[in-house]
Amino acid sequence: MQKHSIIDESHAFWDEVVLPLLAARFPAETAQMAAGVFGYGSEVLRLDDVYSADHHFGLRVNVLLPEELMNTRGAAIEDALAEGLPSAWRGRELREGYTRTKGVALGSLEHHLRSTIGLDAPPNSYSQWLSIPEEDVMHITAGEVWHDPSGRFSAVREALAGYYPEEVRLRRLAHWCRYFSGMGVYALKRALLRENELYASTTFARSLRWGVQMAFLLDRQYYPYDKWLATMFHRLPRMGARLAAIVEEAPKLSTSWERKLDLLHQMSDVLDQAMVEDGLIAPHPRYRVSATSGYRLLESAYAELIRKCPVEIRGVVPQWEQVHWEGFHSEFVAGVGLEDWRRMLLLEECE
Known part of the structure; x- marks a missing residue:
């Protein structure tokens, strides 16, 4: 039996707070979203422990939109989330992620796939399979998806979960x-x-x-x-x-x-x-x-x-190490203020 995890609280947060807010304000966009807890962090495997909570930890909902929709409607959705979400819920602070809304990380489906497996669709050739860093497959398949009416993200998860040819x-x-x-x-x-x-x-x-x-x-x-x-x-x-x-x-x-x-x-x-x-x-x-x-x-x-x-x-050398993620991460860090970055790293000045 899987242990209790922050993923369970995040699921309740989605059901009770985030989904009602999005469905009321953005019903068409919500019908095209995939939402859950997935991607990076020990919590996606329910392996979070007392040490996990010292950085980037808290309530977390990952939300993905098709890239075109993210480009046209993402900012408006983020504005609504920033305005409508509480600063804490059931005594939990909302997790800081890679977007400007705490507790909900909104991004495009294609970008999430490219920054992990290097593809924006399931692999369709042996060479594409070999181009995926093995360590990054779990960042697609692990965790939980609670909402995916279109089935786009779930289809990629299922294709990868079937294991290598x-x-x-x-x-x-x-x-x-x-x-x-x-x-x-x-x-x-x-x-x-x-x-x-x-x-x-x-x-x-x-x-x-x-x-x-x-x-x-x-x-x-x-x-x-x-x-x-x-x-x-x-x-x-x-x-x-x-x-x-x-x-x-x-x-x-x-x-x-x-x-x-x-x-x-x-x-x-x-x-x-x-x-x-x-x-x-x-x-x-x-x-x-x-x-x-x-x-x-x-x-x-x-x-x-x-x-x-x-x-x-x-003659195709299998890809390993997180090369696709590092490309995204480098761009993210370059855009974060140094003081904010050091705070995320838990670097405090000595007295």
């Missing part, structure tokens, strides 16, 4: 096999041989993340934004249990470098075995660990997987 999943899986093995395990072994702890630290952390990303792909679940990883990883139906001991021990400061490398080797075997079980790669004999290059097992899997991918996407 198998060809796309294999291409992403091949990508992480290559990175985990060739730029992870191999690189970590060389860093340790050269006593380069800075490189060892960065490549180890990346390797662990890449291995976990493969676990999500193998269980056909989207990899989340990193801050939600610990919770979401342990919910994986198959790979979570198989890799839990490795994922818990490996990052500990008390775990030696040699042990960290050995745990990544063990992770290689677990991931490889799952791919054999799933028929993604052929059964094979066990291999020895190289004294100079580590255990590059998953690069063997990479070679098998990439051959199964359609020719048109073999």
Whole structure:
């Protein structure tokens, strides 16, 4: 059962305050809106806790309009919301968002999609699927939508919730096999041989993340934004249990470098075995660990997987990291006063 969250209070706020106001003043526009809590923030996954409340937290309703309607009627709707919404409700302050009305974040549907998945409609080709940063899919599919008479936004959510086409999943899986093995395990072994702890630290952390990303792909679940990883990883139906001991021990400061490398080797075997079980790669004999290059097992899997991918996407590198959001965020920050920005960051002058 999902725990109580600010999302529940926001739903009541929408039903009792926001929807009646909008329906009375803008009935035609309200019929084309999508509204709920979605996008960014731990609350969209009901993972908000005591620490979530120290910034950008409070009652929140996300409202999307078709772009043309937002351009022609958005300002009038925002004016009405700014005038008609209370400053607090049931003891809750209204959340500051990326628009000028507290408690309600009004934006265009197309802009929301472009700033997260980089597209303004559901992907319709393998290449478009690969262009979406995986971490951003949840910013479309997570949360709740309470109002969407036109069904436009819900259609995008449903298309993405159906998960990757198998060809796309294999291409992403091949990508992480290559990175985990060739730029992870191999690189970590060389860093340790050269006593380069800075490189060892960065490549180890990346390797662990890449291995976990493969676990999500193998269980056909989207990899989340990193801050939600610990919770979401342990919910994986198959790979979570198989890799839990490795994922818990490996990052500990008390775990030696040699042990960290050995745990990544063990992770290689677990991931490889799952791919054999799933028929993604052929059964094979066990291999020895190289004294100079580590255990590059998953690069063997990479070679098998990439051959199964359609020719048109073999050379397409899957997008990852929040590149589309960063473009929007940069423009937003550039338009905010420095004092307001520092206040959002909880930066207070020392006495």
